[in-house]
Amino acid sequence: MKKLAVVAFLLAGWVTAQERPMLFIGARIIPITSTEIEDGALLIRQGKIVAVGPRQKLSPPGDAEVIDVRGKVILPGLVDTHSHIGSVEGGDSSAPIQPDARALDSIDVRDSRLQKAQAGGITTVNIMPGSGHLLSGQTIYLKLRDGRTIDELALRNADGSIAGGMKMANGTNSRRAPPFPGTRAKSAALLREQLIKAVEYRDKIRKAAGDPEKLPERDLRLEALVEVLDGKRMVHFHTHRHDDILTVLRLQKEFGFRAVLHHVSDAWMVADEIAKAGVPCSLILIDSPGGKIEAKDNRFISGAALERAGVLTAFHTDDGVTDSRLFLRMAALAVRAGMSRQKALEALTIAGARMLDLESRIGSLEPGKDADFVILSGDPFSVYTKVLETWVEGVKVFDRTVAQDRLYAVGGYGASRPGDFYVDEEWLQ
Amino acid sequence: MRFRWLVALLALPVTLPAQLAVVGETVYTMAGPAIRDGVVLIRDGKIERVGPSSELRVPAGYRKLTAKVVTPGLIDAYTVVGLSGYLNQAHDQEQVERSKPIQPELRAVDAYDPREPLIEYLRGYGITTLHTGHGPGILVSGQTMIVKTAGPTVEQALVKPDVMVASTLGGGAREREAGKSPGTRAKAIAMLRAELVKAQEAIRRREKKPEEATRDLATEVWIQVLRGEKPLLVTVDRAHDILSAIRLGKEFGLRLVLSNVAEAYLVLEEIRASGYPVIIHPAMQRAGGETENISFETAAKLKAAGIPFAMQSGYESYVPKTRVVLFEAAVAASYGLGFESALAALTIDAARLLGISDRLGSLEPGKDADLALFDGDPFEYTSHTTGVIINGVLVSDRPQ
Known part of the structure; x- marks a missing residue:
């Protein structure tokens, strides 16, 4: 689909790529925020949804292109709240806290793993630097459009700035030789120290009340942290163990930043505490526990436990820890362990949108x-179901009947290019 | 539990x-x-x-x-569970010994922890038999065995000791340190050929002068391999490395079992003609490095080509620490293999491949x-x- 999209860009730009209304009829439509429609119709125009409803009740405009999708299922595009596709990088090994490093400046949009994510039905993704730091940098929210540059994919805030959060981590991944912390207490102390500096910096800015004479010198690191303190930049906090989860909640309360807990392996142990703090969770479920000490109690039951406690819950791929093409599977495994279908579907869509402050646009x-939206061959939670098409803003970005797209969907010769797992490169150095 | x-x-x-x-x-x-x-x-x-x-x-x-x-009961046809533990710390990782690249004398029974939590975890999904032991990641890592996923000691869990000799070819066999061998694909094959030739010579010596024969653990294992008493299990992914493995097997008349074979779909005819069975990679194994061209559909293609195969959970170095063959077969079933063939791969086909179909499968x-x-x-x-x-x-x- 890449070629088509590029042509569309050259002609008119992305937003107006789809002028003629399109009406998808006959599918089982799962709108997420309203009840499922057995024989539904979805009308879209100029990249936006115009109407959703039962086929009989929806009268389309005369010039609409009608697409028969009987026997299929339509879901909103999936929202992946935590992924490492695009060969993303953040801070380097010089310091444990690097709020000035931006994912924006590292992502390769030609990485085949972006196409694989499209093949999995993912349309919005929060790409994050890794967890080897207490704070590894600014994350970026992308639409998986068929763009050629990061700017064509990036989502923007109302003021035009690039949308994204801040990646933080505690537990074992960020423990290393100095200047990195060696213990959990030191990890928390280093982060508190930095946030206190940011509070003081923010106070100076406030006091200056716009007077350039009184404004403190610009500091890229502190500026980014002020965005965190002001709630403009969501903190995406990697945390696994029950006590580390509570440490995040403690820091969140102290500094009042907005946070999403990520991975949260022990969520099922402290679900009530998380609920009480009102902090949402983005979960990863893995096929077996362990692989590192702090994931030894990761269980499929976390989804159900958080649902019972009333915690806003999403899933994420953490790609390459799990495969973007099988993102639906993770929610299905949560259902296997007792999560409701509705909450599991929300956890793939609207819940993640809320965590990225995008719920008014997507989810x-x-x-x-x-x-x-995504067109599926069958029930979203069946192993036999395939993603047939993925649409972003009214443009088809994945079509399983197209040979190149199918290659990304199933794998095979040429489906990957050197990425994060390319061990031979490591060997050559 | x-x-x-x-x-x-x-x-x-x-x-x-x-x-x-x-x-x-x-x-x-x-x-x-x-x-x-x-x-x-x-x-x-x-x-x-x-x-x-x-x-x-x-x-x-x-x-x-x-x-x-x-x-x-489901059969995991190749895993390292029991040698590789879920904490992923040095003390629970026994699947590869790095002091030498070729150590066929290492036995799985001497390293298996039957109380490893992953064993109970896999059992909970219906997996009752593991072909487990030394893993991929070094030229020759040691031997494998077959156990049930119940029993407080390895002796009680054991179905069959010393089943195959585990080896790796291609990029996965490379030593990372400069000056250490094998550093290339060609060197890996040369080293294996040298071991097998040495064992052939030992057989000749023993036949000529039995009174002078002295024991050597590694040579004893290679002799078993040469006599076809033990298959050589070769983990290999790139198409040209698969052909190198077959070339080696034919030169010495070995019983080979091909493992992982991410690019098998490029050389199906050669694999079929070799007569060697395949223990295919987990369907959801990550694409990257040697496996960058991996496909969800390889199991289906092996089936269509008439190549006998079973399914493995393989080796995972990080999260998740093991895959679950039930889940892997499910994805293969969905991607062209179909329900019955996927179930056969986890049961009777695996039992036949492992030589235990008189008891299991x-x-x-x-x-x-x-x-x-x-x-x-x-x-x-x-x-x-x-x-x-x-x-x-x-x-x-x-x-x-």
């Missing part, structure tokens, strides 16, 4: 929202 | 193990068509009779278990009473394993 099929 | 099987034993003091009747809406015996409304009678740890409930009355005194779907009278019970299609993400029976003992009954 459900509602009039006015972006026309991001 | 770890001692659940013991609890089960203690709860049944009269008959050890119990007489069981497993009634399934569908019983996949893997020795003929599936039986609708079938019964499997189990006596003294073995399967006594199998048939439709209309023809087979459950005798008095048998404990009755019911399930929607009943299959033979199907539900037939006289075979070990190893069964897995499910509340739906075993491959569906949202189905549960509801019971696991090993040697006639219900070792797990918590839905998982």
Whole structure:
């Protein structure tokens, strides 16, 4: 689909790529925020959803292109709240806290893993630097459009700035030789120290009240942390063990930043505490526990436990820890362990959208929202179901009947290019 | 949970193990068509009779278990679980010894921890047999063995010791340190050929002057390999490396088992002609490095080409620490292999490949009473394993 999209860009730019209304009829439509529609219709125009409803009740405009999708299932585009596709990088090994490093400046949009994510039905993704730091840098929220540059994929805030959060981590990954912390207490102390500096910096800015004479010198690191303190930049906090989870909640309360807990292997042990703090969780479920000490109690039951406690819960791929092409599978495994279908579907879509502050644009099929959706061959939680098509803002970015797209979907010769797992490169150095 | 099987034993003091009747809406015996409304009678740890409930009355005194779907206990045809533990710390990683690139004398029985939590975890999903031991990642890592996923000691778990010699070719066999061999693909093959030639010479010497023969553990293993008593299990992914493995096997007349084979679909005809069976990679194994061209559809392509194969959980260096063959077969089933072939790959086909089909792999009278019970299609993400029976003992009954 890449070629088509590029042509569209050259002609008119992305937003107006889809002028003629399109009406998808006959599918089982799962809008997420309203009840499922057995024989539904979805009308889109200029990259936006115009109407969703039962086929009989929806009268399309005369010039609409009608697409028969009977027997299929339509879901909103999936939202992956935590991924490492695009060969993303953040801070280097010089310091444990690097709020000035931006994912924006590292991502290769030609990495085949972006196409594989499209093949998995993912339309919005939070790409994050790794967890080897207490704070590894600024994350970036992308739409998986068929773009050629990071700017064509990036989502923007209302003020035009690039949308993204801040990646933090505690536990074992960020423990290393100095200047990195060697213990959990030191990890928390280093982060508190830095956040206190940011508070003081923010106070100076406030006091200056716009007077350039009184403004403190610009400091890229502190500026980014002020965005965190002001709630403009969501903290995406990697944490696994029950006590580390509580440490995040403690820091969150002290500094009042907005946070999403990520991975949260022991969520099932401290679900009530998480609920009480009102902090959402983005979970990863892995096929077997362990692989590192702090993931030894990771269980499929976390989804159900958080649902019972009333915690806003999403899933994430952590790609390459799990495969973006099988993102639906993770929610299905949560259902296997007792999570409700509805909450599991929300955890793939609207819940993640909320965690990225994008719920007014994406995450459900509602009039006015972006026309991001997935056409499935069957039930979203069946192993036999395939993603047939993925649409972003009214443009088809994945089509399983197209040979190149199918190659990304199933793998095979040429489906990957050297990426994060390319061990031979390591050997050559 | 770890001692659940013991609890089960203690709860049944009269008959050890119990007489069981497993009634399934569908019983996949893997020795003929599936039986609708079938019964499997189990006596003294073995399967006594199998048939439709209309023809087979459950005798008095048998404990009755019911399930929607009943299959033979599942077989993981190659794993490192029990040598590689879930904490992933130096003290629980025994699958590769790095002091020398070729150490066929290392035995799996001397390293297996039967209380490793991952064993119980896998068992909860219906996996009753593991072909486990030394892993990929070095030219020749050691030997493998076959165990059941129950038993507090390796001796009690053991089905067969010293089954295959595990080796790796291609990029995965490379030593990372400068000056260490093998550093290239060609060197790896040269080193293996040298070992095998040395063993051939030892055989000649022994035949000429038996009184002068001295024991050498590694040579003894290579002689077994040369005589076809032990297959050489070769983990290999790139198409040209697969052909190198076959070339080596044919030169020395070895029994080869090809493992992982990410690019098998490029050389299907060569693999089929070699007669060597395949233990295919986990369907969801990550794409990267040697496996960058991996495909969800390789199992389906092997099937279509008529190549015998089974499924492995393989080796994982990070998270998750092991894969679950039930989940891997499910994805392969969905990507062209189909339900029946995927189930066969986990049961009878694996048992044949591993040389244990006289005891395992199907539900037939006289075979070990190893069964897995499910509340739906075993491959569906949202189905549960509801019971696991090993040697006639219900070792797990918590839905998982």
